[in-house]
Amino acid sequence: MSDTTPAAETAAPHRYTAELAAEIEGRWQDYWEEHGTFAAPNPSGELDGDPELAGRPKKFIMDMFPYPSGAGLHVGHPLGYIATDVFARFQRMTGHNVLHTLGFDAFGLPAEQYAVQTGTHPQVSTEANIVTMRRQLRRLGLGHDRRRSFATIDPEYYRWTQWIFLQIYNSWYDTEAGRARPIDELVARFAAGTRATPDGRPWAELTEAERADVLSGYRLAYAAESPVNWCPGLGTVLANEEVTADGRSERGNYPVFKANLRQWMMRITAYADRLLTDLDDLDWPEAIKLQQRNWIGRSEGARVDFPVHGAADGDYAITVFTTRQDTLFGATYMVLAPEHDLVDTITPAAWPEGTHEVWTGGHATPADAIAAYRKQAASKSDVERQAEAKDKTGVFTGAFAVNPVSGEPVPVFIADYVLMGYGTGAIMAVPAHDTRDFAFARAFELPMRCVVEPTDGRGTDPAAWDDAFASYDARIINSSGADISLDGLSVTDAKAAITTWLAERGIGAGTVNYRLRDWLFSRQRYWGEPFPIVYDEDGVPHALPDSMLPVELPDVDDYSPRTFDPDDADTSPETPLSRNAEWVHVELDLGDGPRRYRRETNTMPNWAGSCWYELRYLDPYDTEQLVSPPAEAYWMGPRDGQRAGGVDLYVGGAEHAVLHLLYARFWHKVLFDLGHISSYEPFHKLFNQGMIQAYVYRDARGIAVPAAEVEERDGAYYYAGEPVTRVLGKMGKSLKNAVTPDEICAEYGADTLRLYEMAMGPLDMSRPWDTRAVVGQYRLLQRLWRNIVDEQTGAVTVVDADPDEETLRALHKAIDGVTSDMAGLRFNTAIAKITELNNHLTRSGRPVPRAIAESLVLLIAPLAPHTAEELWTRLGRVGSLAHTPYPVADPAYVQDETVTCVVQVKGKVKARLEVPPGIADAELEALALADPAVVAAVGGAPVRKVIVRAPKLVNVVV
RNA sequence: GCCGGGUUGGCGGAACGGCAUACGCGGAGGCCUCAAAAGCCUUUGUCCGAGAGGGCAUGUGGGUUCGAAUCCCACACCCGGCACCA
Structure with missing residues (x-):
């Protein structure tokens, strides 16, 4: 040596x-x-194998799809992967055929931002990152079935993402059947006249563009103009789920503005009820279920029509949604969202005689006031709206509606505290019993009427109150009209009574409303799946046939997004793909001869690829279908204790509670409705792993210093001799506290x-x-x-x-x-x-x-x-x-042959006895009472009670 | 504001309503060694006590119970989520 x-x-x-x-x-x-130790055989087909193994009970164990980070892994990343690997190996050794693999979610903003930063084409940087990550993960000894791994950017994969998009696009939700069906079935009904078209004209008389418009109102994927979240800093629009509670982009933390734009949407709202109720079939952490329930936000209430005279012609009805129909007698004014359709219809040319100063905003005519208010509201970012939530703003439209129960005229306002996207975009305001209406009424000196008797001794005159009385646990008062009285009823009973009354007169009905909005599905980015959609010369969209899939992302030099000053609301998105004329303009034969078409230039959000990847793991090489039915049934089909079917264990971070997990459930249900799969939920058991945190050390300037070089002396921390502060935070390169798995493996x-x-x-x-x-x-x-x-x-x-x-x-x-x-x-x-x-x-x-x-x-x-x-x-x-x-x-x-029995006197341990596990209560009691230490502790006092829990415990009470 | 989750030694954490502090880190002492590292052994909640032993300890304050880290009520602090959703 x-x-x-x-x-x-x-x-x-x-x-x-x-x-x-x-x-x-x-x-x-x-x-x-x-x-191929970890190759899991399918029961049949391309990936079949050892029949003995395939005959075992299955376990399908999954991690949430990683995004191949350019920065490389730190020790926090593989926590979940190690856990699923341990569990998978344990299941293999307890007689299961275990499917465990890992692919890569490689489209999307992070990958694109990394590419832009490093000046590398995202294709190149993403593929390089995948290679690095595969190497790092292999080093950990993860037992993945490598045959089943893929990346969402593989054209053979996103071909099926596009195919699913077309399935969704070519479907509508049949509310009677409670499921999605092919759009052709709806067309057949229109054509046969068994279902009326929206405007009542026969289907045959509609132009192609008109038909497309009608169908767009039913398709589960549709393009529509609507108020969307525009984020100039990112240069793209975002889904509601990607905007934080304080009105900023989840990624990048940029301000978000409301803008009316034509965008692709997914009609996830059609599934609100099923997404809610099917949670009961899942083995998920309660906290996550709760977050989904809150996000879906089911509320029961009623729609009520308030008649209003049009300014120029005829009568209209403002339909409101309320959960407090019992307080209808207390509705003293109404508010429409500023963008509400009826605003212009009902607005008179001049202010009514004697209109209050504060109602007009100082403007000469209602039209002026409305225009000014709309302009001001539109320029506000969501952040500003949130911040100003306490100060109610709005303006009178000059119109009055009629309270349908009391017959009294009620002024109609517009105000941005009423949101166009929720309910009907219009409310009846009951200032005495709603905190928001109360604040608005105070600001605009509107009358209040107490119709629910306060139980807290504040009296029934709202003028004397500091806030609204919103409790449900009270009785109705002041609510008698010509042919209905709610007085004396409880809130619940009054709701039922008034709902029936409204329904009988055809001016309202009980209804359920959801907070969930349709999912904004298009992004103005390069690095995503192209839509399999083209437009003809009339601008009518056409789905491409399966044979033309995949629509490959063109290889371009200029992939950067067009971004703007993050605070400039007055900008509009531009799609990188639109710069590529050669790709955009194509001649295709879609069945009626070669014609010129223009490609859709938006791309899909990064959630698209992760909406269905669990299915592709089952049958990754299938070129005929997204997954073979026997493979899906074997790995994910419903079974005892898992009536919805789905993955046996899904491990990932809690941050996906309402994004990925909601979207993936939605797609899965559509595929189930259309008969492609047998499970109606993708993930049976969900487990959220915690985060590995790390200390962040900062110097006097607040700048993070390398954690590895900090010294601890007498409970204080020093870097290069200077004292530094320590707080627990995330691990990451920018905080200079990252520890890599490679370092630990080497050590x-x-x-x-x-x-x-x-x-x-x-x-x-x-x-x-x-x-x-x-x-x-x-x-x-x-x-x-x-x-x-x-x-x-x-x-x-x-x-x-x-x-x-x-x-x-x-x-x-x-x-x-x-x-x-x-x-x-x-x-x-x-x-x-x-x-x-x-x-x-x-x-x-x-x-x-x-x-x-x-x-x-x-x-x-x-x-x-x-x-x-x-x-x-x-x-x-x-x-x-x-x-x-x-x-x-x-x-x-x-x-054990003997167990230690503790003997307590007054709950304190006084002696220990070695006794056989099967000892009888009486014998143990006798033994305990005879113990010298116990005798001493009892000290001759009378024994009141002896609790015996053989063989572990005796408690003597004196 | 509303809804979740949490608070146990110096540190990470264990504990079917029944021996609080398993296991690990760190600390102290020892063995081995010329010495060190590694390894191995012992010890380590805290206070009082020379010792035997005893008192006090699971964020705070109450309650239920023979018995509470565990169940109930209130409060404080920390971490998430939602938030003008009618």
């Missing part, structure tokens, strides 16, 4: 070191790849990293990374290794002797505990139990019996697979242990 060999290696040449770990890990990773090996990440705490909890503590799991592997392999000679030291009883009990208790922890995703406590068993063997100081060693290796195999495979082989076994049965606990050894 040369004298450059480190001393440790000389002393123990066969110790488990980082070098040895690296050698073992690389070798087993190669082995698994060569042998200790992948198995140590896997164990450490799993041992840090419960999987669903966020916790800080602590590099110093990683060594603890390294020591566990070293001790495990030393219990089986001689560090001097490398020889296996296990013996064929029978294990002693104590060791057998320790083993079977560990097997019992670890098995249930593994099944419950409690890997931290599973590791603790394995550690205890291993420490027990270490402490015994004797060679380990073979049977114990083999069980221990199998127990830890899902967590530290490389080390386990290597020890398994050294123990003389051939091949991979990936499908070897997991140890099963022998109940005879799970329970």
Whole structure:
């Protein structure tokens, strides 16, 4: 041996070191790849395989699709991937055919922004990032079925994304049947006259453009002009789900403005009810279900018509949605959203006689006032709107409607606190019983009428109140009209009574309203799936036939988005694809001969590719269909306890609660309705892993300093001699606190990293990374290794002797505990139990019996697979242990021969007894009362009561 | 404002209503070594006590219970989500 060999290696040449770990890990990773160890066979078709394996019960285990980050991974990223891998390996060893793979969500804004920043074409940078990430993930020993991995940017993949878009485009929602159907069936009904067209004209008399317009009102994917979220800083429009509560873009944190633009929408609102009720069939964290319920926002109420005279001609009705129809007698004014259709119709030429100053906003005519108010409202960003929410603004339209119960005239206002997108865009205002209406009424000196008797002693005169009385738990008053009285009824009863009354007169009806809006589906970006849509010379959209898919994204030099000053609302989006005339203008034969068409130049949002990827994992090479029905039925079909079907375990961050998870459910349901799949929910069980946090150190200027170079002295922190502050935050390059899996693998090996990440705490909890503590799991592997392999000679030291009883009990208790922890995703406590068993063997100081060693290796195999495979082989076994049965606990050894019984006196522990587990209550009580320590503690006082919980506890009450 | 989740040693965390602090990190002491590193062993909630032993401890304050980290009520703080949704 040369004298450059480190001393440790000389002393123990066969110790488990980082070098040895690296050698073992690389070798087993190669082995698994060569042998296709993790290839999961489909029951039939292209990816079929070993019928024995395919005959086992299946488990489909998934991670949320990663985006291939240009910055590379830090140790926080693989937390979920390691967890699913451990679980998948455990399931393989308990007799399941396990499908676990990982693809890449590679379209979208982050990838494009990275490309723009680095000046590389997104195709090039994204593919390079995928290569890097695949390498980093392989190093962790993840047991993925690589045959099933793909990226959303692969044309063979997005061909099907486009195909699904066309399925959605060519469908409508039949509310009677409660499901989507092909649009052709609707056309047939129009043509046959069994269903009337919206304006009543026969279908045959409509022009092609008119028909297209009508159908657009039914299609589940449609282009329409509507108020959308325009984000000049990103140069694109955004879905509601991508705008934060304070009116900024979720990505980039830029201001968002409302703009009326023609955009592609998905009619997700048609599915609001099913998206809500089917949550009950899912095994998801309650918090996530709640977020989805809140986002969908079902509320029961009524529509009520308020008659109003048109300024020029005829009578109209303003239809409002309210959840407080019981307070109809208290409606003293009305408000329309500024964009409401009826505003111009009802606005008179001049202010009515004696109009209050504050109602006019100082303008000479209602039209002037409305125009000025609209202009001002439109220029406000959502951020400003939120900030000014307390100060109600608005203006009188000059018109009066009639309260249908009291017959009183009520002034009609416009105000931006009423949103066009919710309900009917119009409200009846009941200032006495609604806080917003109360604030508006105070600002505009409008009358209030108390119709719900306050229960808090404030009296019935709203003039004396500080805020509205909004409680439901009260009685109705002041609510008698010509032919209805609600007085004395409870809120609930009054709602029912007035709803019936309204319905009988045809001026209202009970109705359900949802907060959910249609999903804005187009983006003015380059890096996304092109729409399979072209427009003819009349601007009528045409779906491309399947044979023309995929519509490939053109390779262009100028892929940058057109972005603007983030605060400039007065801008409008421009699609990068529109710069490419050659691609945009095409001649196609869509069935009536070659004609000129113009391609749609918007692209799909990055959510599109992740809306259905779980299905493609099942059958990734199919060129005839998006997924073969037998494969879908086998892996995702409904079964006992999973009536909706879906993935068995889906692990990912909670931040996707209402974005990806809602969209994916929607697409899945459409595909289910159209008969392409047998499951009606994509993800049966959802688990949200926590975040790995890291300390951020900042200097006096507030600038982050490299965390690795900070020193701790006496509870304070110093960087380059200067004191710095410490807070817990996210891990990331910009905060200079990123730790990479590569560093930890190099220092200790992948198995140590896997164990450490799993041992840090419960999987669903966020916790800080602590590099110093990683060594603890390294020591566990070293001790495990030393219990089986001689560090001097490398020889296996296990013996064929029978294990002693104590060791057998320790083993079977560990097997019992670890098995249930593994099944419950409690890997931290599973590791603790394995550690205890291993420490027990270490402490015994004797060679380990073979049977114990083999069980221990199998127990830890899902967590530290490389080390386990290597020890398994050294123990003389051939091949991979990936499908070897997991140890099963022998109940005879799970329970100790004697258990420690604590004896309490007045709830304090005074004695401990070793007793057989099966001891009878009476016997245990006698034993306890006879114990000298207990006798002393009782001190002769009369015993009032003895609680016996054999065999663990006796409590003596004196 | 509304709705969730959380608060246990110096640190990460364990604990079917029944021995609080498993397991790991860190600290202290020891073995081995010329020495160090690595490894191994012991110890480590806190206060009082020389010791035996005892008191006090699961954010705060109440309650239920023979018995509460665990169940109930109120409060404080931290982290998420929603927020003019009629």
